[in-house]
Amino acid sequence: MLMTADVRQPAESTPDQKSTREIYLPPARKTITGGGKPHIVAREFSIYYGEFEAVKKVSADILSKYVTAIIGPSGCGKSTFLRSINRMNDLVPSCHTTGALLFDGDDVYGKFTDEVLLRKKVGMVFQKPNPFPKSIFDNIAYGPRLHGINDRKKLMEIVERSLRKAALWDEVSDRLDKNALGLSGGQQQRLCVARTLAVEPEVLLLDEPTSALDPKATAKIEDLIQELRGSYTIMIVTHNMQQASRVSDTTMFFYEGVLVEQAPTAQLFTNPRDPMTEDYITGRFS
Amino acid sequence: MSERPVHELIRELSEVLVQLSDKVVGNLFNALHAVKHQDEQGARQIRLVDDEIDMAEVNLEERCLAFLALQQPVARDLRTIVTIIKINDDLERIGDLAVHIIDRMPEISPDMLESFEFENMGLHAGDMVKKSIEAFVLKDRVLAGRVSAMDEEIDSIHRKVFRTVTQLMKNPDSDIDQLIAALSISRYIERMADHATRIAHEVIYLVTGEIVRHKEGFYESLIESTEE
DSSP states (O other): OOEEOOOOHHHHHOEEEEEEEEOOOOOOOOOOOOOOOOOEEEEEEEEEETTTTEEEEEEEETTTTTTEEEEEEESSSSSHHHHHHGGGGGTTEEEEEEEEEETTTETTTTTTTOOOHHHHEEEOSSOOOOOOOBHHHHHHHHHHHTTTTTOOHHHHHHHHHHHHTTTOOHHHHTTTTGGGGGHHHHHHHHHHHHHHHHHSSSEEEEEEETTTOOOHHHHHHHHHHHHTTBBBBBEEEOOOOHHHHHHHHHEEEEETTTTEEEEEEHHHHHHSSSHHHHHHHHTOOO | OOHHHHHHHHHHHHHHHHHHHHHHHHHHHHHHHHHHHHHHHHHHHHHHHHHHHHHHHHHHHHHHHHHHHHHOOHHHHHHHHHHHHHHHHHHHHHHHHHHHHHOOOOOGHHHHHOOOOOHHHHHHHHHHHHHHHHHHHTTTTTHHHHHHHHHHHHHHHHHHHHHHHHHHHTTTTSSSHHHHHHHHHHHHHHHHHHHHHHHHHHHHHHHSSSOTTOTTTTHHHHHHOOOO
16 A cells, blocks of 8 residues: 655755655554554665765655564665664664654754653663563663652553563562572563653663564564554564564665665565565565 | 575476476367267276376475475465465366366267357367467466456357357257257356356466456456557
């Protein structure tokens, strides 16, 4: 299904980047009420490590409340692009960007952007589960405390709500004071999701969230993504193409820093438009 | 890049399908020959070959289903396997229709067969099947479109047979059983051409990813594209 979306146009855009452009609405799954508006918008957006252009003039719309998967071979720029959305790349001294990246219409790399507020709104979960060496409760309460919430009752509410959303509450409700490092890998990863949800983000960035997990734990994370779909804008970088096809509504294929194709997942995996996408997903890549 | 085992397997399944189509078309031509010459021995052979076709169809479907489950193909690979499964089904049905023609053999005389030009009609339908399979092998969208357009010719012959039979039936001396058999044979051949058309549509899906069945205006655009 095609729709034309009116998106804000950054000043840097070239004339051929029209203010109305075709974007895809995911046809294969249930439509989400209130979703589908461009939440994150990239226009001619490049990311450099020193001289090296790791992401090349990407123009894309990430739809609110839907799941977007990013696939591509190693070193194609998919994680770099993901990490640019909550400015995790700022930690790399040589990293700089050109073009525009907008979040809710605001310039992510603008002079007056509050990175702390940005990262509150755009949470991230990494490849390896990385709970703090603290209790389960303190892991979840960490973010809210940073944002000034210290009332124990209020924190307890947040912890329970976050753990329930992350489908972990039933497994850990009787041992919230136990060290989070005692949880299994899959549980630790869901704890990390819960920790991210505790600060009530709008966007969840998942960077290969199941690559360190066994199939059962992977299935739980994939189920969790489906549960969270419709409440959060979710972006997932994955090397597992079956996973991308199972969990996402739209898929972006990157190759050598270029966004080759962005399409509804059902379309991309049955009838991709670009031969390069076709060759990659069918394993014909040389 | 050398061909990966998974793609060799797809090629192998495609080859099995082509072999099956050869058998089906061969059996159709033999059925027309057997009816023309009232060849009982040939008719028996046709039934035996159809049993082989049925077995081969089940076997190929099982292999394709296993491929889907184990390899989880996407894009062109997925479309190829789905197309093989569907064409396989059409070929099996064409095989059955050839046997149905044989079933009508005791009721129809070679003269009547001759008068309705069923042999030509059957050869035309067989040609459509052959060309549709050729389009599959070559992944040729234009050829598939041509096959699809050929269906109109068969439909027109079938309509003509229908009109003639209805007319002849009005004669009190007419051999009704024989006329019904003639109408049935015409219908079987027309169905075969329909299956060939379906195969052609499946090839168009394989090449373009577009499902063209029941699409309004498709036939007109097809004629235009084949004329270009």
